[in-house]
Amino acid sequence: MQLFELSKLSMSGTEYKLCQQISKDLQRRSEAIRNAINWYNIQAVALNPPRPKISWKDIVDYSHREATNKFFKLRHAHEEVEQLNIEVRRLCTAIHAEELQTSAVIDDLLLSDPRLAAELQRQWHLHASVNAVHRYRLDRIEFR
Numbered sequence: 001m002q003l004f005e006l007s008k009l010s011m012s013g014t015e016y017k018l019c020q021q022i023s024k025d026l027q028r029r030s031e032a033i034r035n036a037i038n039w040y041n042i043q044a045v046a047l048n049p050p051r052p053k054i055s056w057k058d059i060v061d062y063s064h065r066e067a068t069n070k071f072f073k074l075r076h077a078h079e080e081v082e083q084l085n086i087e088v089r090r091l092c093t094a095i096h097a098e099e100l101q102t103s104a105v106i107d108d109l110l111l112s113d114p115r116l117a118a119e120l121q122r123q124w125h126l127h128a129s130v131n132a133v134h135r136y137r138l139d140r141i142e143f144r
Contacts, residue, residue: 033059088138095131102127 037054044051102124109117 084141088141092135092138095135099128099131 034056037056037059041053044053102120106117106121106124109120
């Protein structure tokens with residue numbers, strides 16, 4: 001709670017009001033959580049064999065761990081998105097380079113071996129169609 005209060009010092013008016021609202025909600029909910037802990041501890045002792053009691057600190061520690069885990073998972077997800085965007089651009093570049101190279105080879109073969117050029121062009125047409133589908137999909141999955 002002290003950290004929460006300290007973080008309010010560097011906030012704008014709207015952010016401060018939002019933090020005040022969150023603070024009030026936390027205080028209201030903390031009473032409900034304390035009641036739930038008390039109820040649990042009464043029930044835990046009554047069980048056979050008795051279960052261990054829990055404390056407010058246990059709940060706060062658990063919540064903090066969960067929040068920390070979620071923070072790092074989110075941060076890692078952002079890093080993965082950045083890396084995937086790089087890979088998407090690399091794949092698009094590779095497809096483009098392959099198209100240029102294949103077109104140049106077909107153009108050269110048209111002069112030296114027209115039948116081979118025609119066969120390569122026929123096969124390349126199918127391959128280029130598949131590449132077009134991949135480029136279309138890659139354009140839509142890249143996150144900015």
